[in-house]
Amino acid sequence: xxxxxxxxxxxxxxxxxxxxxxxxxxxxxxxxxxxxxxxxxxxxxxxxxxxxxxxxxxxxxxxxxxxxxxxxxxxxxxxxxxxxxxxxxxxxxxxxxxxxxxxxxxxxxxxxxxxxxxxxxxxxxxxxxxxxxxxxxxxxxxxxxxxxxxxxxxxxxxxxxxxxxxxxxxxxxxxxxxxxxxxxxxxxxxxxxxxxxxxxxxxxxxxxxxxxxxxxxxxxxxxxxxxxxxxxxxxxxxxxxxxxxxxxxxxxxxxxxxxxxxxxxxxxxxxxxxxxxxxxxxxxxxxxxxxxxxxxxxxxxxxxxxxxxxxxxxxxxxxx
Ligand code: CP
Ligand code: NVA
Numbered sequence: 001x002x003x004x005x006x007x008x009x010x011x012x013x014x015x016x017x018x019x020x021x022x023x024x025x026x027x028x029x030x031x032x033x034x035x036x037x038x039x040x041x042x043x044x045x046x047x048x049x050x051x052x053x054x055x056x057x058x059x060x061x062x063x064x065x066x067x068x069x070x071x072x073x074x075x076x077x078x079x080x081x082x083x084x085x086x087x088x089x090x091x092x093x094x095x096x097x098x099x100x101x102x103x104x105x106x107x108x109x110x111x112x113x114x115x116x117x118x119x120x121x122x123x124x125x126x127x128x129x130x131x132x133x134x135x136x137x138x139x140x141x142x143x144x145x146x147x148x149x150x151x152x153x154x155x156x157x158x159x160x161x162x163x164x165x166x167x168x169x170x171x172x173x174x175x176x177x178x179x180x181x182x183x184x185x186x187x188x189x190x191x192x193x194x195x196x197x198x199x200x201x202x203x204x205x206x207x208x209x210x211x212x213x214x215x216x217x218x219x220x221x222x223x224x225x226x227x228x229x230x231x232x233x234x235x236x237x238x239x240x241x242x243x244x245x246x247x248x249x250x251x252x253x254x255x256x257x258x259x260x261x262x263x264x265x266x267x268x269x270x271x272x273x274x275x276x277x278x279x280x281x282x283x284x285x286x287x288x289x290x291x292x293x294x295x296x297x298x299x300x301x302x303x304x305x306x307x308x309x310x311x312x313x314x315x316x317x318x319x320x
Pocket of ligand 2: 170172236240276
């Protein structure tokens with residue numbers, strides 16, 4: 001069974017087809033004859049955390065592919081009252097064709113995938129957010145490989161540098177380290193020393209075949225991080241589940257705010273990206289969000305197209 005729990009669940013060799021599919025689905029959106037590979041299927045979304053982009057893009061995407069989305073707030077199903085993850089997976093496998101899961105512990109998506117008999121998509125855990133990273137990479141290719149498709153799209157990422165600022169230990173930072181290595185990009189992290197990638201994360205990188213010594217560059221100097229960067233990326237300083245640490249995080253991460261001055265220290269044509277939601281005046285200043293090289297709303301829109309490509313790929317893998 002093919003799942004999408006982490007960036008490396010698609011091999012590099014599968015990426016040209018996936019990216020070309022996202023591009024094609026974007027072009028054909030709303031046209032008569034647009035493909036409906038989920039016709040007759042129901043895909044359930046089990047969410048334990050808030051969401052705007054992920055929930056809406058998956059619900060709309062499943063509908064556009066001919067399927068039926070079924071949203072389940074964790075607290076409304078027995079999983080929220082202690083039914084085991086394994087039994088939930090076994091039962092839902094008898095009813096629906098796939099699961100899309102947003103939760104805290106990454107092990108929960110792994111357990112659902114292991115116990116069930118249907119594809120599972122990670123819609124964000126405390127550890128990783130792979131749907132966002134694939135979408136972001138696709139969004140970069142729209143700028144760097146205009147008018148091309150397939151292998152050329154993915155090739156346009158090779159050698160580019162992304163600088164990730166602020167909470168360099170969050171799910172987005174982890175996912176971007178994995179993604180950058182998969183796509184052949186360089187990644188530089190600028191954040192407080194206590195937010196450097198953890199030993200646990202380095203062990204996970206090693207298990208994926210990437211040497212933590214060369215897979216990323218970590219610095220406490222934000223200007224060093226953005227030097228020669230093609231993309232400056234940031235995320236909220238207080239991820240879902242970390243609210244109790246708000247005061248300390250805002251204080252520690254203040255030097256890593258993406259100001260106009262910091263953005264200007266990257267390459268002249270650098271892009272600004274953010275997975276959103278953004279907290280203007282904290283991790284990024286409004287002037288950067290509004291900069292013509294900020295592509296945050298293209299990122300948000302592309303969640304729909306890339307996730308439709310992922311859904312179609314997992315549904316096809318199931319048929320074979
Ligand atoms: N970027 C992202 O995943 O947004 P939501 O939390 O709104 O889904
Ligand atoms: N790091 C953020 C990402 C939100 C899309 C969080 O986990 O809350």
